[in-house]
Amino acid sequence: MASSTTIAQQKKPERSLSPWQIARRKFVRNKLAMISSCFIVLVTLMSLSAPFLAPVLSPLPDISKVNIGAMNIEPNSEHLLGTDKSGRDVLTRLFYGGRISLLVGFSATLMVIVLGTLVGALAGFFGGMIDSILMRFTDFVLNFPFLVFVIVLNTILYGIVDGLWVLIMVIGALSWGGVARLVRSKVLAEKENEYILAALSIGCSPFKVITKHLLPNVVSTIIVQGTLIFATMIVIESALSYLGFGVPQATPSWGNMLSSANEPDVLQGKPWIWMPPAIIITLTILSINFIGEGLKDALNPKSLR
Amino acid sequence: MLKYSIRRLLGMIPMLILISIVVFSLAKLMPGDSLSGEIDPLNTDPQYIAEMREKLGYNDPLPVQYVNWISGFVQGEFGKSTRFQIPVFDLIMEKIPNTLLLGITALIITYIMAFLMGMYSGRRPYTLGDNAIAGFNYIMLAIPSFVAAVFAIYIFAFQLNWFPFAGSVDILAQEGSLEYYLSRMHHVLLPAIVLGAMSTASYTQFLRNDIIENSRKDFVRTARAKGTPMKKIYNVHILRNSIIPLVTFLGFDFAALIGGAIITETIFTYPGIGQLFLESVTSRDYPTLMALTMLLSFLTLFGNLLADILYGVVDPRIRLD
Numbered sequence: 001m002a003s004s005t006t007i008a009q010q011k012k013p014e015r016s017l018s019p020w021q022i023a024r025r026k027f028v029r030n031k032l033a034m035i036s037s038c039f040i041v042l043v044t045l046m047s048l049s050a051p052f053l054a055p056v057l058s059p060l061p062d063i064s065k066v067n068i069g070a071m072n073i074e075p076n077s078e079h080l081l082g083t084d085k086s087g088r089d090v091l092t093r094l095f096y097g098g099r100i101s102l103l104v105g106f107s108a109t110l111m112v113i114v115l116g117t118l119v120g121a122l123a124g125f126f127g128g129m130i131d132s133i134l135m136r137f138t139d140f141v142l143n144f145p146f147l148v149f150v151i152v153l154n155t156i157l158y159g160i161v162d163g164l165w166v167l168i169m170v171i172g173a174l175s176w177g178g179v180a181r182l183v184r185s186k187v188l189a190e191k192e193n194e195y196i197l198a199a200l201s202i203g204c205s206p207f208k209v210i211t212k213h214l215l216p217n218v219v220s221t222i223i224v225q226g227t228l229i230f231a232t233m234i235v236i237e238s239a240l241s242y243l244g245f246g247v248p249q250a251t252p253s254w255g256n257m258l259s260s261a262n263e264p265d266v267l268q269g270k271p272w273i274w275m276p277p278a279i280i281i282t283l284t285i286l287s288i289n290f291i292g293e294g295l296k297d298a299l300n301p302k303s304l305r
Numbered sequence: 306m307l308k309y310s311i312r313r314l315l316g317m318i319p320m321l322i323l324i325s326i327v328v329f330s331l332a333k334l335m336p337g338d339s340l341s342g343e344i345d346p347l348n349t350d351p352q353y354i355a356e357m358r359e360k361l362g363y364n365d366p367l368p369v370q371y372v373n374w375i376s377g378f379v380q381g382e383f384g385k386s387t388r389f390q391i392p393v394f395d396l397i398m399e400k401i402p403n404t405l406l407l408g409i410t411a412l413i414i415t416y417i418m419a420f421l422m423g424m425y426s427g428r429r430p431y432t433l434g435d436n437a438i439a440g441f442n443y444i445m446l447a448i449p450s451f452v453a454a455v456f457a458i459y460i461f462a463f464q465l466n467w468f469p470f471a472g473s474v475d476i477l478a479q480e481g482s483l484e485y486y487l488s489r490m491h492h493v494l495l496p497a498i499v500l501g502a503m504s505t506a507s508y509t510q511f512l513r514n515d516i517i518e519n520s521r522k523d524f525v526r527t528a529r530a531k532g533t534p535m536k537k538i539y540n541v542h543i544l545r546n547s548i549i550p551l552v553t554f555l556g557f558d559f560a561a562l563i564g565g566a567i568i569t570e571t572i573f574t575y576p577g578i579g580q581l582f583l584e585s586v587t588s589r590d591y592p593t594l595m596a597l598t599m600l601l602s603f604l605t606l607f608g609n610l611l612a613d614i615l616y617g618v619v620d621p622r623i624r625l626d
Contacts, residue, residue: 139320140323143320143602145598145602147564147568148582148602151582151583151586152586153331156335239450239568243568244587245586261455262572264470264471268459271459274455278452282452286448289446
């Protein structure tokens with residue numbers, strides 16, 4: 001008797017890892033994804049602390065002021081990345097631009113995910129009439145030429161609401177179709193499982209079944225999709241701003257900064273004005289994509305890495 | 306098959322009507338209207354303007370205006386551009402050849418690049434070359450097309466002087482001469498490479514995976530057992546089977562090229578439909594804007610339809626009706 005208890009004590013069963021712990025371990029082991037995460041955290045921190053960093057790093061911390069005496073200065077020890085055609089410090093604007101670009105990207109992604117999940121979950125769970133109506137509506141949104149409508153809508157709403165939020169709402173309202181389809185297909189597959197039937201048979205309300213039972217099982221797909229959408233949203237924001245239909249020109253965003261490359265003379269002779277935003281956009285997009293791929297691997301229980 | 310195509314084509318009609326209502330409402334919501342394009346711009350007498358406004362139907366109730374617009378529209382009456390004072394139809398017809406040339410060249414470039422890289426990767430999977438191609442494609446996919454365009458202009462047009470950085474043709478070239486056509490090709494090449502590189506990655510990876518999958522099939526084993534050289538198996542037997550699914554990408558590319566053309570044409574100041582569209586937004590040229598939005602929506606719908614139909618044509622296992 002005594003010996004058997006000691007054995008039981010010695011072999012204290014180790015708690016097995018939860019799915020999230022396994023995913024975290026897999027993600028941490030993925031070097032590319034970890035480097036990318038560090039880069040994104042760094043960019044976010046620098047953008048958030050722009051008002052505090054700017055006076056330290058540059059003699060011209062005010063981004064709204066035009067400095068006639070300091071126009072088109074090449075990078076030197078005083079202005080690490082030079083100044084633009086209005087005499088504003090490029091590095092400072094890069095930090096402030098990050099705030100706008102990341103804010104637009106993040107808010108639009110949030111909106112897309114919430115709308116898409118809502119529509120997809122309702123359509124998939126209830127089926128029948130609700131499903132056909134919601135999915136026809138989704139088809140309608142998906143079939144719109146996206147860029148064309150964003151530009152037209154943005155021009156109309158411009159001036160009525162604050163420019164930044166117009167952009168976020170317009171982009172968000174026109175891009176949730178893909179997420180809705182994805183979530184619907186996942187919910188359709190998931191709802192055939194017996195635990196859903198069990199939950200329904202003991203009298204759970206549809207709201208509870210969707211939020212407590214269905215969504216936790218599709219959340220990993222939504223997270224991965226959300227990461228990739230975040231990258232797309234940053235691209236859309238900067239592309240629209242570059243074309244002059246995005247964030248108002250006075251507000252610095254990476255796209256607005258890059259739009260100075262529209263002038264052949266800046267593009268040809270003053271690369272320090274447009275190259276920093278171009279490079280940081282590319283690196284940010286690449287990093288977010290790597291994180292997305294890393295998450296996809298980590299959250300996939302079938303992948304062994 | 307035919308039945309399905311007709312049903313889908315008919316299914317496009319309510320969609321187009323819905324889009325036309327949206328387009329019409331959007332144009333009405335935008336400040337100003339298209340009156341100034343229709344009347345004599347030099348006559349500023351308020352009575353004359355009010356008269357013309359009444360006569361041209363700008364005071365009618367909105368549903369009547371919509372019906373008038375759409376019935377003219379389906380008959381090819383797109384109205385007059387307020388900016389250029391010429392019919393919108395002529396304006397679009399003038400720019401469409403440029404956009405078509407750009408789109409087709411971009412597609413050809415996509416196909417050539419994707420075939421070369423996809424066939425190499427598919428034949429030698431998991432080698433250094435395959436990984437390099439995958440890495441290259443990944444970066445091409447991640448770089449936004451407008452950033453790529455800006456870098457392309459900077460490097461190839463300004464630093465290396467290989468390509469012109471703007472326009473669609475050398476203004477000095479005589480129309481109809483050989484130099485004229487060469488100059489046009491020269492102008493279209495850089496924007497087409499940027500536009501074409503955008504979709505190369507997905508084509509390449511698809512082709513690679515399909516070749517790898519096909520190389521494990523029974524018909525390959527049979528061919529090998531008969532003693533067919535590996536080169537012939539890959540270039541004839543497998544490639545024939547792998548090209549087929551690629552056809553379906555064509556439809557989706559349609560929509561992608563439209564969106565891509567707006568950005569690329571603007572950056573390269575290439576006078577095509579995309580640039581015309583953006584200019585019509587900035588200069589509030591409503592008749593042009595409405596016509597182009599409808600046209601671009603129609604093309605997107607048509608592209609999606611084409612993708613679905615081609616899917617059934619190339620793969621008989623998929624039943625459409």
